[in-house]
Amino acid sequence: MSLLGTLFNLKGTFRHGVHPDPHKQQTVDLRIQRVPFSERYVMPLGQHIGVPAKPVVEKGQSLTRGELIAEPGAFMSTALHSPVTGRVAAIEACRYTDGSFKPAIVIEADPYATQQFQPQPPVDWEALSIDEFIQQVQRAGIVGMGGAAFPAHVKFSIPEGQRIDNVLINGAECEPYLTNDHRLMVERPAAVIRGAEIVRRKLGARRATIGVEDNKPDAIATLQTELGDEPVDIVGLPMKYPQGAEKMLIKAIYDIEVPAGQLPRDCGIVVNNVGTVVAIADWFDSGMPLIERVVTVSGPGINYPANLIVPLGTPLRDLLKFCGGLSDDTREVISGGPMMGAPIASLDVPVLKGTSGVLAFTESETSRPREYPCIHCGRCLDACPYFLNPSRFARLAKARLYDEMKEINVLDCVECGACTFACPSSIPIVQHIRTAKDNLRHQHRRSHSE
């Protein structure tokens, strides 16, 4: 902890950041429910960066719930399993959350099946070598559940010569509205701790730490009571966005600043979302691959907000129907949280491995004040957890001076949106930053292809 922090007895946290209204009360006390099965499921083959999975089923083939339907296409790729018992209806391009069409396996649920899940034979994880463990995680189709859906097994592949000392479980859940991680910690504390323990033991780390924001006292308390003699710490953190961004969480908990361009593992740390470790625990305990996840459905446009266990591939329309449908004044539906999530253009898109929430916003949340010129007020600088200069980014982007932006480290930006949130002139700074990054990437590619 910094000197100042010690002086004022501040709890460990990172500097800067913003305090959006958490809006969690709508769902925070609702137990996780299971949604009924839909008729149709869409499983896009590529749900994360890296290589899409390769289908191992054919059109018309019948499937049981939990059966492998696509295998990893490469190391940077994960397996897919059928979320329902049914039949492959098609392998075709389907609408993806970002509006584009991507190849996907479409499954028609068997309305008469029991939807009983067929467990794969459990594996004794303690006996596995680290390489076998990584293979297992890849086979189980487990990716990061914190949003980016980064293949978990890639994270666990620690290069020769590096040592992992700490496993950090990310229970911050700093995005407003979302309560899926919170509920998971309250309702399945044992699975969280067990998952953390599996990862810790397999990576040979000394300790595991679960970081939870202070606004979830019940989660902290439950985890604490569930704790045996495992070397696991549960740390409360002051509420602040983006506490959950891994480098910020590391700063908050270990007071370590991961150098730009390096990964947490370069500092001996692996960060996993609570959902990710629960999925790992489930796979090794009961042989259930990643075929469903917890999703928070909330927002003022939702008639009955809920925390739900949703089979992957469920169309959002069905999910929303289960929650009483959208209210008539809904203007915007978001996949993910309001700060980093993506508004979707059509309700046809499915729930993906990385979908942590579905929010519906009405007029009063979506109407934004008109954009005014930047008045140089500096709020965006005070917000940026990376200590960047978003105001200058926006000005340079408008003048199309992308190389100058690169010089002032625009590529360090994680697009957390804190700057845009703070801007009184409603300047879409993050949007400008994305444009600049796209341009720089294209430039980069062009200069490489030459």
Added chain:
Amino acid sequence: MKQQRDPKLLVQPAPLLAQGMTTPSAMRDVWYALLPATLAGLWFFGLSALLVLLACIAGAVMVEWVFTPAESRKVALGDGSAALTGLLLGLTLPPALPLWQAFLGGMVAIGLGKVIWGGLGNNLFNPALVGRAFLLGTFPIAMTTWYPAQGPEHFFDLYSSTFAAPLMQGTWDSLTTASPLGMMKFEHQSSEFWSLFIGNTAGSLGETSGLLLMLGGLWLWWRRDLDWRIPVSIFVTAGLFSLILFMVDSARFPSPLFTLFSGGMMLGAIYMATDPVTSPLSPKGLLIFGTGIGFLVVLIRVFGGMPEGMMYAILLMNSATPLIDRYTQPRVFGRGVERS
């Protein structure tokens, strides 16, 4: 469950939340914060003062209206910043300034101070002070002719100079007096703290009441419309500098309290140095900016030719703002740290 049609969905880029404050609301807050001090100015200086304010605002808004392309006029005028510039300019003027000069000042403030730079947010110098510096350089006599604060019983007594014909000089009656700063500079005569605090002294029409200006500033700070670093660093620097001088020779140099409560110190430090557009971005930059202003004010007031230096100090530091911004860029997270 009724089958409903999908609503037409908006797709805006994330983040989809924003904190409540907006640029027009910040401008509006400054208006509210200035209201008490403005009313006090009218109380002390009467109808002429009101007319001066209106003339400035009219000049400012007119130029903004004429030079803004029709399609963005609504935005440009709607944010209220042009009128705010006019008000702030007016508050720094002598109450008996001929109205045509006040109007001209408003025009120059927006014309040279803002429109030429491309409008709100692009100017490097504080527009209101550009207007005032122009007026002071152009009509130095009218701009340094002060009348004592009177009171509401004289509200309708207009100064004889107020209605001077355009381009012509005003006539001054014998009531003119020196401002507290002028008395300090030329007679080494300090004024009573209490009247500086309340504001019944000669001076610019909105700068005299330290108390009301400070209250407005506190409110703005509480509303998070201004950064405390600028006023505080100005007060601390100016106070310390003048304390040192005062200890050297208390007959010749003003006391720190006099320094802080006389002239445009309060108005400038709280409402003009804090103009976000023309002040640096980063916290460290703001402190450097404020320190520079505090130092320059005392330097100009005590060792320079002008009795008052607030305006020049702010304009000079405005000119250094790009440099300050450049050299106070905070260290980017994760840059310049050793791999642990």
Added chain:
Amino acid sequence: MQDLIWIFIGAMLVNNFVLAYFLGLCPFLGVSGRLETSFRLGLATTFVLLITAICSWFLNTYVLIYAPYLRLISFIVVIASTVQFIEMAIKKLSPALFKALGIFLPLITTNCAILGLAIFATNRGYGFLEGVTFALGAGAGFTLAMVLMAGMREETEIVDVPVLIRGTAINLIIAGILSMAFMGFAGLFSSS
């Protein structure tokens, strides 16, 4: 001592060569586009001003009292050749310094700030020490104006200055407002 302070402050702030005397406007308007360049040009100019002060003192004391009509020509010739000579010396002695400042030297020698300094110093009858102080003050003032200008110009390039105003027009307006701000220094250390 008091006099020297006044000469220095006077030349730097009160009667800034660029902003009050209008000397050296060509580099001020032409070369102030980049901060780095401006600063180095300012240093190089200060250096040449210093040489000029020394040369002109020498000429005034030993040559011009006999032939006042040669003032202009001798200033030009002596300053230009001295600077050229020093330029060669620097190139030999310190290539790094030459790289930093040297490229500007030929540009500066014909500039009116240099000649102006020589003429002003003569007209005012400055002695050696006064002349050197004057040159240092003028150089500091020139550098200050250049650097402030460059900072602001770099900024105007990324803001939405209307096309009609871009270029020399906005630079002159900036200079005008800056000059207005420098009026605040009037009378510094000359009163009381």
Added chain:
Amino acid sequence: MAISGKDASAYDEMIKGIWRDNPVFVQVLGMCPMLAVTNSAINAMTMGLATLFVLVGSSALVSLFRNLIPKQVRISLYIIIIATFVTVIDYTLLALVPAIHKELGAFIPLIVANCMILGRQEAFAGKHSVRFAVMDAIGMAGGFLFAMLVLGSIREILGSGSLFGIDLLGVNFDPWVIMILPPGGFLTLGLILLFFNWVTARRRQFLEQVVATERGNV
């Protein structure tokens, strides 16, 4: 520097300096004297005429001897020639109009440093016959004089209420002191340049429109 085609007359050379290639408004040369001495019309005129004398004289001389001047030392020779003319005009003004000379002060000798003059020698007089060189010099210096007069008149009228010392606006006029102070010089010239840009842009727009409508008609 654009040199017009073979058929361009000497007259053309002269006229273009005054408006199209105006050294101040278009080429932005000779700024220092331009701003320093234009605080009254009479000063501006004197300075403009002195510059005219120096420019025309040295252009004529340079062009006359252009075949004799060795290329390697031409700049030094140009400067010597210019400095000679400047010294001549300096002493002449000092003898004839001491009051104005005092106001112009150091700026008469500074004509030597005026980049416009050396520039014309280098770009034009050194390469052209005497007739053309003189016409060009008159044109350029005329343009300079014109600019000086415009600026000087504006500054004097607003700043003192008079023109060439003749009171225009009456005793009650409140002079705009700043106009005769340094900032007034910068700001006025900036605004004049802005005006120049505006006129040029408008003219271009107009011509484009004409071209467009003609195309439409065809």
Added chain:
Amino acid sequence: MSMQQQTPQVAEPSPQKLALSVAFAGLISGLVIISIFEATLPTITANKAAELKAAVFKVLPGVASMKKLQYSDGGLSERTQEGADEDTVYGGYNQQGDLVGYAVAGEGPGFQDTIKLLYGYLPEQRKIVGMEILDSRETPGLGDKIFKDKDFVANFDGLAVDPQIKAVKKGSKSAPYEIDAITGATISSKAVVRIINGAHAKWDKRL
């Protein structure tokens, strides 16, 4: 006539030739300069002398002739040679050739720039009888009142120098050693006073 006529390309001239051409140009230029100098010198000298005389006569009313005096070795003597003007004053004499008073020059910082002035001083009466600004760059319309404002200049007619002259707010002049400052140009007024006091302190004992 061809417009594109170029300087003919000659073979590289020798350094001697280059130096010679520069020297030749220098010679010609020197000749021209000397002749114009010689031609204008009488007028210029006469102008300067007339200007000085006018100024001296103005600050010392009733004077018919003047002499330039130099202070050296504890006494004043007439100065004849040209050159630096340090330690010189001008003596003013009446019709009869008797010394009336001295015109003393002084200079110092004003509001903008150095102010140079001349004042007339009567040693017997210990009074200043006139003041003339020789050179100043004070603000037009404000500071330039130190020579344009007749009321201000009139202050220096019959102004006592003891104990020291002093500028006071306009209209409040009460003692013989006080002057009314110019409203709005207090600094310039005080600068004039300070310059005179400085010069007087230097010359008081000498005259």
